[in-house]
Amino acid sequence: MGDLEFKHAVETTLKVIGGKWKLVILCHLLDGVKRFSELKRSMPNITQKMLTQQLRELEQDGLVHRQVYSQVPPKVEYSLTEYGKSIKEVLDVLNGWGRRHRVRMKLQK
Amino acid sequence: MGDLEFKHAVETTLKVIGGKWKLVILCHLLDGVKRFSELKRSMPNITQKMLTQQLRELEQDGLVHRQVYSQVPPKVEYSLTEYGKSIKEVLDVLNGWGRRHRVRMKLQK
DNA sequence: CTGTATCCAAAGAGATACTG
DNA sequence: CAGTATCTCTTTGGATACAG
Secondary structure: OOOHHHHHHHHHHHHHHOOOOHHHHHHHHHOOOEEHHHHHHHOOOOOHHHHHHHHHHHHHOOOEEEEEEOOOOOEEEEEEOHHHHOHHHHHHHHHHHHHHHHHHHHHHO | OOOHHHHHHHHHHHHHHOOOOHHHHHHHHHOOOEEHHHHHHHOOOOOHHHHHHHHHHHHHOOOEEEEEEOOOOOEEEEEEOHHHHOHHHHHHHHHHHHHHHHHHHHHHO
8 A cells, every 4th residue: 555656646636636626627517418517507696717728637637628619708618528527527426425424524513 | 427426526536646755655665664764765746745745635535544552762664554555446547547658658758 | 618827815834942 | 753833825616507
């Protein structure tokens, strides 16, 4: 377990999904293709800057596809790549553990 | 997927293992019981403050057990609780995805 | 509509000194 | 040995204004 590769790999994954909003964005995109404004609407508390920033990072990591339609007014659609969909397996495990943890922590109170 | 519970659960897990050093600490403890000074030695770049802080958080989350021996000089041993060991399943999945991701990102360069 | 640029606040982490 | 306290620095995220 003291394995360096192990730690690097885990850190890599945490970095990809670790941004404050990435998880929420990924959840929305798992439901299907979304326009920028749609995403913004479904996340009332995110700023445009953060939405753009986090989407760019997800795009650079190959999880998200950005489809630009050159028209006025502009239209941009975001969707998960096939690769991006593979993150679901990870989220499912985190969800499972987190659910049990929350139950446990509540019982202790 | 837009499920609120899902997001909360995932965020919970990320918070538990998300600290900069928690992952490394958990890896070391997966190898067995360790004294404070042992942990410190095996992580040359961590400060005492951070090591203490992160251990306290892991303890409060129930993953780590802190055994104090009242003697001079003091001796404190840290170990994973049975519950703490359950995090390994999560780390394994993160490791698997991260490994594939790193390969993928390198190939793209 | 979909961004970019700039400035500012908050949180996380590090350095250092001190203590039972 | 195993911490605590304090100060500083860096990173991250938010507010606001502006642009193609």
